[in-house]
Amino acid sequence: MAGGISYTVDETTKLSTAEVYAKALSDLALQDPRIVVLTSDLAKSTKIGVFEERFPDRFYNVGIAEQNMFGIASGMAKCGLIPFTSCFAVFTACRGLDQVHTDICYQNLNVKMIASHAGTSFGQAGTTHHSTEDIAIMRSMANLTVIVPADGLETANAVKAAIELNGPVYIRINRGFDQIVNDGMDYGFQIGKAVQLMDGTDLTIIACGSGVFQAVQAARELAFSDGIKARVLNLHTIKPIDREAIMKAVQETRRIITVEDHTIIGGLGGAVAEIIAEGGKACAFRRLGLQDAFSPIGLHEDLMSYHKIDANGIIETTRALMKLDFEEDDNWEDEV
Amino acid sequence: MGLSKEELARLETKAHDLRHSIVNTVLFAGSGHIGGALSALDIMVMLYYHFMNHKPGDPHWEDRDRFVLSKGHAGIGFASILADLGYIEKEQLKTFNLTGSKLGIHLDSNRIPGVDASTGSLGHGLSIALGMALAARQLKKNYRTFCILGDGECDEGSVWEAAMAISHFRATNLVTFIDRNQYMIDGNTEEVMKLEPFAEKWRAFGFDTLIINGHSFNELHTAIEHALVASEKPVAIVCNTVKGCGVNFMEGNYKWHYGAINEDVAEQCHRSLDQYYEKRVQEKGA
Ligand SMILES: Cc1ncc(C[n+]2csc(CCOP(=O)(O)OP(=O)(O)O)c2C)c(N)n1
Numbered sequence: 001m002a003g004g005i006s007y008t009v010d011e012t013t014k015l016s017t018a019e020v021y022a023k024a025l026s027d028l029a030l031q032d033p034r035i036v037v038l039t040s041d042l043a044k045s046t047k048i049g050v051f052e053e054r055f056p057d058r059f060y061n062v063g064i065a066e067q068n069m070f071g072i073a074s075g076m077a078k079c080g081l082i083p084f085t086s087c088f089a090v091f092t093a094c095r096g097l098d099q100v101h102t103d104i105c106y107q108n109l110n111v112k113m114i115a116s117h118a119g120t121s122f123g124q125a126g127t128t129h130h131s132t133e134d135i136a137i138m139r140s141m142a143n144l145t146v147i148v149p150a151d152g153l154e155t156a157n158a159v160k161a162a163i164e165l166n167g168p169v170y171i172r173i174n175r176g177f178d179q180i181v182n183d184g185m186d187y188g189f190q191i192g193k194a195v196q197l198m199d200g201t202d203l204t205i206i207a208c209g210s211g212v213f214q215a216v217q218a219a220r221e222l223a224f225s226d227g228i229k230a231r232v233l234n235l236h237t238i239k240p241i242d243r244e245a246i247m248k249a250v251q252e253t254r255r256i257i258t259v260e261d262h263t264i265i266g267g268l269g270g271a272v273a274e275i276i277a278e279g280g281k282a283c284a285f286r287r288l289g290l291q292d293a294f295s296p297i298g299l300h301e302d303l304m305s306y307h308k309i310d311a312n313g314i315i316e317t318t319r320a321l322m323k324l325d326f327e328e329d330d331n332w333e334d335e336v
Numbered sequence: 337m338g339l340s341k342e343e344l345a346r347l348e349t350k351a352h353d354l355r356h357s358i359v360n361t362v363l364f365a366g367s368g369h370i371g372g373a374l375s376a377l378d379i380m381v382m383l384y385y386h387f388m389n390h391k392p393g394d395p396h397w398e399d400r401d402r403f404v405l406s407k408g409h410a411g412i413g414f415a416s417i418l419a420d421l422g423y424i425e426k427e428q429l430k431t432f433n434l435t436g437s438k439l440g441i442h443l444d445s446n447r448i449p450g451v452d453a454s455t456g457s458l459g460h461g462l463s464i465a466l467g468m469a470l471a472a473r474q475l476k477k478n479y480r481t482f483c484i485l486g487d488g489e490c491d492e493g494s495v496w497e498a499a500m501a502i503s504h505f506r507a508t509n510l511v512t513f514i515d516r517n518q519y520m521i522d523g524n525t526e527e528v529m530k531l532e533p534f535a536e537k538w539r540a541f542g543f544d545t546l547i548i549n550g551h552s553f554n555e556l557h558t559a560i561e562h563a564l565v566a567s568e569k570p571v572a573i574v575c576n577t578v579k580g581c582g583v584n585f586m587e588g589n590y591k592w593h594y595g596a597i598n599e600d601v602a603e604q605c606h607r608s609l610d611q612y613y614e615k616r617v618q619e620k621g622a
Binding site for chain 2 (some may be wrong): 049064065067091125127128129298299303
């Protein structure tokens with residue numbers, strides 16, 4: 001069984017998120033001989049090359065052949081190994097999807113898919129490399145756990161938790177460096193449990209991945225300039241979703257904004273919307289993300305701002321949302 | 337008929353200018369897939385400046401020959417050709433990769449006139465090209481379709497699904513090129529995922545398969561002439577090339593699959609390209 005890993009911020013500031021993942025997985029592999037790694041000519045790009053250096057006989061580069069890779073991972077998992085696939089998000093959730101669906105998720109196999117270059121984090125590569133539908137796609141797979149870590153240390157936590165969980169897991173990370181959200185690994189990361197980063201009563205910003213840091217920035221600014229008290233939830237696990245934290249936020253703040261580097265259809269925002277709709281409590285609600293569009297080309301930070309999923313975008317939407325009235329009344333004119 | 341001396345010289349000069357343009361574009365962008373752009377360049381030059389029927393002023397002309405750069409990451413090379421031919425403004429190359437630009441790493445047919453398919457996800461292009469070739473037959477058109485694959489790209493099973501279908505449908509109006517530069521991202525193709533015996537694979541899939549030097553316009557010319565009159569078997573041309581061709585410190589070094597360059601490095605590239613050109617025209621007698 002996987003024992004432990006514990007890294008500090010200082011140890012990891014010089015590492016990109018993918019580098020932290022590669023380090024965590026290599027350290028954990030030392031403790032668990034069942035772990036093997038597969039990649040599709042992306043050892044260098046996904047940073048998992050360090051695993052190959054440490055465990056050359058537990059590393060399989062299958063060439064540029066994602067479908068083959070997921071099929072092989074399935075077979076390995078059937079025989080007791082814990083395969084980690086190291087591939088871009090778009091080539092996991094799209095290029096290899098049939099194998100992911102039938103060979104891995106349907107058969108509930110112990111494959112851990114590390115999906116890098118997610119969202120618009122490889123913005124300059126254009127639409128073929130943007131991954132802005134993967135949360136929606138992967139969330140719809142029965143048996144699959146979907147995790148979108150906010151930074152490197154959370155990724156390390158997610159990798160560790162994924163090993164401890166028996167079943168398929170999708171971990172979605174970005175290309176390059178993420179802003180630091182967590183100042184250590186001991187903040188009680190648990191699959192399926194949102195982390196409350198700030199408390200507030202006026203509205204709740206629910207975010208995942210690169211949206212989390214932006215949400216915290218926005219909440220700080222809103223408190224300072226507008227006196228708005230925003231709660232911030234890091235909903236790192238999209239599935240299983242933390243229904244309790246969402247409904248608590250609805251009841252206590254009555255205003256919800258979701259933030260994700262992903263289409264607003266079917267991802268974090270879609271998942272939260274489902275919970276709210278079934279919860280039966282009215283609330284003001286906005287989904288920030290790609291508005292049913294493919295993204296332009298550009299740097300990640302510029303695209304975050306273009307799609308209004310940066311702090312400024314969140315602040316703008318918050319201000320608009322605060323103007324809406326959600327008293328229990330018979331007046332439907334002002335309901336949205 | 338072989339290439340005339342004048343035509344050969346024209347193509348050599350064009351390729352040389354375009355190599356410089358690629359280096360400049362990588363410099364504007366800060367980084368880029370320079371290795372695979374330089375290896376595929378001569379094939380694209382041969383097609384765009386000699387064989388293909390196309391009208392830069394009318395990119396949607398129905399009867400144009402179609403081109404699919406299946407190894408879409410070589411877009412930084414293709415972009416220089418499109419700029420030189422006037423499909424896009426030369427100035428646009430300066431915006432390569434910048435936020436809001438139409439030009440990103442992989443050229444996008446929604447954004448760039450002259451690009452027939454949005455590629456970048458490897459293993460798609462040959463099927464798309466086959467669709468274009470079958471459409472020509474269906475619509476009784478005479479246009480031809482040309483497709484360039486990377487060798488690493490041929491790890492993708494879908495390439496072989498397309499190959500099987502091309503020979504099944506006898507799509508002889510499609511010419512398949514493989515940029516056999518021996519490298520992919522993580523290293524040599526034979527070390528990452530063995531492709532050899534490579535030409536035999538294409539033969540087994542029903543192709544008349546030629547193996548040529550993909551940096552020789554004479555050899556490219558002869559091979560393409562041969563492919564264009566094929567009537568029984570479709571033709572695959574395995575082009576032996578050099579990743580990073582023309583820049584001595586990049587040649588055959590897979591670290592330059594995708595690399596960043598600054599002014600100094602760009603300067604070294606330009607110098608090396610000039611030497612390469614001199615050597616090449618001397619050797620090839622252009
Ligand atoms: C489906 C898919 N998987 C992975 C990638 C990432 N990728 C971009 S280029 C490349 C290597 C391509 O090697 P090759 O086809 O030999 O191209 P060349 O060496 O000519 O540049 C890879 C794996 C991709 N673009 N598409």
